[in-house]
Amino acid sequence: MQPAAANTGPGWPASIFDPAGPYAGSITTLSWLLLAMAAGVFLVVLVALWVALFGKHRLQKRLGGTRTIWIGGIIFPVIVLSGLLVYGLSLTRNLAEPVPANAMRVRITGEMWWWRVAYLDARGQPVNIDANELHIPVGQPVVLELESSDVIHSFWVPQLSGKLDMIPGRRNILPIQADRPGTYGGQCAEYCGGPHALMGFVVIAHEPAQYHAIMAARRTPRQQVAGRGEQLFRSTGCAACHRIAGTDANGIAGPDLSHVGSRSSLGAGILPNNRGTLIGWIGDSQSIKPGNRMPAYKMLPAQDLAAIATYLEAQK
Structure with a gap:
């Protein structure tokens, strides 16, 4: 069964080609580039295969020559991959840039096989505890402090940011941001044993006023009725x-x-x-x-x- 639907369709499977924020947007651009390059390489391989099987002897001889091997097998890949590395790092540099000091902070801890969520105050202390679901305001960067209490997990909400591993004994930092309201599906992206494939996550982005109303209501003491x-x-x-x-x-x-x-x-x-x-x-x-x-x-x-x-x- 599928989780709740996002504002633009089902939350699962989450798509990297529908970014909802700046941190996911740069990754989407890079993904399209990689797919285009993969398609280009596939076409070159098909052409080379056709020449090897049905081409004229002169073309087959040139295709298997030393010069072709040096150019196509060493020089061309080195140039293309080096350029891709530089472009990819410059394109996704916003993932490593400092976020505003007053940004909202949330600590998410990977467990077997669920997510512990703690909303933090300015001193880094939990003020609200939840699980498997994160509420954020639209248009505001949110800093996620990612930890693990057991094995390696990986936090990934494709429409909001890249993925980042959660390693026991270490705290990794991941910025996310949603520029439109909606429900965005996430998933553990590192095999962690057992029901790893059923370790999903939900991020719900609200307009700022609605978000603050929800958080205020959660801070209000509730009267428990015995029954x-x-x-x-x-x-x-x-x-x-x-x-x-x-x-x-x-x-x-x-x-x-x-x-x-x-x-x-x-x-x-x-x-x-x-x-x-x-x-x-x-x-x-x-x-x-x-x-x-x-x-x-x-x-x-x-x-x-x-x-x-x-x-x-x-x-x-």
């Missing part, structure tokens, strides 16, 4: 692995669920977020995303699963 769903959440062990702000559920082994009811997707970007998919994920996530670290709860009756899902839907 059967909340009781089951505690008694079945969910609170041992998951955190919900404003409660004593402070588990950190799994994704933060403080705002799970407002997320556009579940399971790290692989399912639309609605009551049916939420019940299915709680009951048997292993059949949806085999190998993930959440145990199946097949022992719970349907009414208990529905009660937990209702409680989680209220976490916004």
Whole structure:
């Protein structure tokens, strides 16, 4: 099943040929150049193959001569690849340029097989915790601090920036920016074992006023209403692995669920977020995303699963 749709079509598969910001735009230009060069090389190979098979003897002799080999096999590639290297580095230099000191900063940590998201204040301290989804304002550069808590992952949202590895024990910096509102799909781009292919990500770009309203609402303390769903959440062990702000559920082994009811997707970007998919994920996530670290709860009756899902839907 596909995650939520972007403003211009489905979020998956994300396309490098539809850049939504300046950091992705330079990569798109370079990608078109590489494709054009690949097509040119393919045509040259086809012509050379035709000459080798059906050409006149004089042409075949020249094609296999020492001079042709030196020019076509050494001199030409060195010149072309050197030029491509210089042009590529100059074209994508904006990825390495310093971003404004007041730029929004977010720390994203790769986990097996989901993403921990922490919005940071000016001192670099987390002020809002989320998972598998990032909200950003349109037209503003955002600095991502990329880390990994286990193995090497790679963060990639093709429409917003290039990809960058997340290496245990190291923090890498990646700028992104969206120039139009929308939902942009991302993916782990480095094989990390197990359900790597199902380790998606969602970036949602809002108009600045809407973005600030969303963040303000998340900072407002919520009144938790005790009920059967909340009781089951505690008694079945969910609170041992998951955190919900404003409660004593402070588990950190799994994704933060403080705002799970407002997320556009579940399971790290692989399912639309609605009551049916939420019940299915709680009951048997292993059949949806085999190998993930959440145990199946097949022992719970349907009414208990529905009660937990209702409680989680209220976490916004």
